[in-house]
Amino acid sequence: GQQLNQSPQSMFIQEGEDVSMNCTSSSIFNTWLWYKQDPGEGPVLLIALYKAGELTSNGRLTAQFGITRKDSFLNISASIPSDVGIYFCAGPQSNTDKLIFGTGTRLQVFP
Amino acid sequence: KAGVTQTPRYLIKTRGQQVTLSCSPISGHRSVSWYQQTPGQGLQFLFEYFSETQRNKGNFPGRFSGRQFSNSRSEMNVSTLELGDSALYLCASSLGGLTTGELFFGEGSRLTVL
Numbered sequence: 001g002q003q004l005n006q007s008p009q010s011m012f013i014q015e016g017e018d019v020s021m022n023c024t025s026s027s028i029f030n031t032w033l034w035y036k037q038d039p040g041e042g043p044v045l046l047i048a049l050y051k052a053g054e055l056t057s058n059g060r061l062t063a064q065f066g067i068t069r070k071d072s073f074l075n076i077s078a079s080i081p082s083d084v085g086i087y088f089c090a091g092p093q094s095n096t097d098k099l100i101f102g103t104g105t106r107l108q109v110f111p
Numbered sequence: 112k113a114g115v116t117q118t119p120r121y122l123i124k125t126r127g128q129q130v131t132l133s134c135s136p137i138s139g140h141r142s143v144s145w146y147q148q149t150p151g152q153g154l155q156f157l158f159e160y161f162s163e164t165q166r167n168k169g170n171f172p173g174r175f176s177g178r179q180f181s182n183s184r185s186e187m188n189v190s191t192l193e194l195g196d197s198a199l200y201l202c203a204s205s206l207g208g209l210t211t212g213e214l215f216f217g218e219g220s221r222l223t224v225l
Contacts, residue, residue, distance in 0.1 A: 033212040042115070042201050042216030043154075088154065092210050098167050099144070099209045101154035 004089055004102035012108045019076040021105040023089030032065050032072035033090045035101075043088060047074070079109050113138065115204050115217035123223045129190040132220045136183050136204030142166075143185040144209060145177060148199040148219070157200075159209055160185050167209065189222075197224045 006023045013019060023032070031050055035043035047058050049065035049072060056063055062075045072089055089102040116135040124130050136143050144159040144167075156169040160179035177187040183204075189196055199221050203214035 031210075031212050040218070042203070042218050043214075044216070045213055048211075048213060090212060092212055096167065098156050098159075098169065099212055099214070100156070101146075103153050 004091065004100055006087075006089055006102040006105050008105060009103070010106040010108070012110065013079055015079060015081060015109055015111050017079050019079055019083070019107060020073065021075075021087060021107075022071060022073045023102045024071045025091070026070070027094065028069040029072075029091035030069070030094070031091050032063070034061075034063050034072070034074050035088045035090060037086045037088065037104075039085065046087075076107075079107075081109050081111060083107060084109050115202060115215050117200075117202050117217035117220050119220055120218065121221050121223075123225060124192050125225050126192055126194060128192050129188060130192060130222060131186055131188045132200055132202075132222075134185045134187075134202030134204075134217060136185070136202075137215055140204035140206050140215070141183055142205040142208045143179055143183065144203050144205070144214065145185070145187050146201045146203065147171070148201055149197075154201070157187065161208060192224045194224050197222060 033048050034046045037043040047063040052069050053067050054065040060077045064073045086104045086106050088104050093100050118133045142161045145157040147155045159167040163179045174190045179185045199219045201219045203216045205214050
């Protein structure tokens with residue numbers, strides 16, 4: 001079945017730095033989503049992408065739907081301590097309505 | 112408006128017991144889906160209910176079951192608990208279902224099986 005691989009698995013950065021993470025699949029996705037999970041909470045939707053090549057921003061966050069439809073990227077600019085958490089990519093599995101989540105990127109921000 | 116509410120937040124059970132978890136979706140949302148989150152396996156889809164009908168099912172054994180009531184509240188049940196069932200169980204509600212991917216998650220029910 002379809003799988004979503006995220007990299008890096010974890011990141012330790014200093015406050016103020018920019019962050020980049022990506023999500024790749026062996027098959028095509030028609031929708032890419034990015035969620036963030038704070039410690040002890042459920043995931044929260046950050047950005048939804050519906051069109052290949054689409055670039056969407058949400059504050060300091062920018063995500064792109066890869067032109068091949070097999071990948072997506074999330075960038076966070078000028079990181080702050082509250083950016084700490086796990087970032088998941090997700091997408092609806094083709095031919096079904098199941099939502100597949102990536103393996104997650106754990107972000108730690110040091111002051 | 113009120114978010115997704117899951118109860119209980121924490122529970123401890125022993126092997127062989129069964130457990131029922133509850134989820135109240137956002138008002139007006141008819142789709143409720145359930146996920147198991149573990150450190151090793153990440154977020155795994157369990158099932159989705161829409162208007163009281165199971166619409167999708169993940170690759171979990173029959174010990175995992177669920178249902179949805181007419182008010183869209185949902186419950187999931189795990190019977191004959193095993194140690195490996197220890198996990199955070201997340202419920203998510205959606206207006207249009209899983210294809211939009213726009214899910215609203217609850218805070219989860221953390222199950223520990225001893």
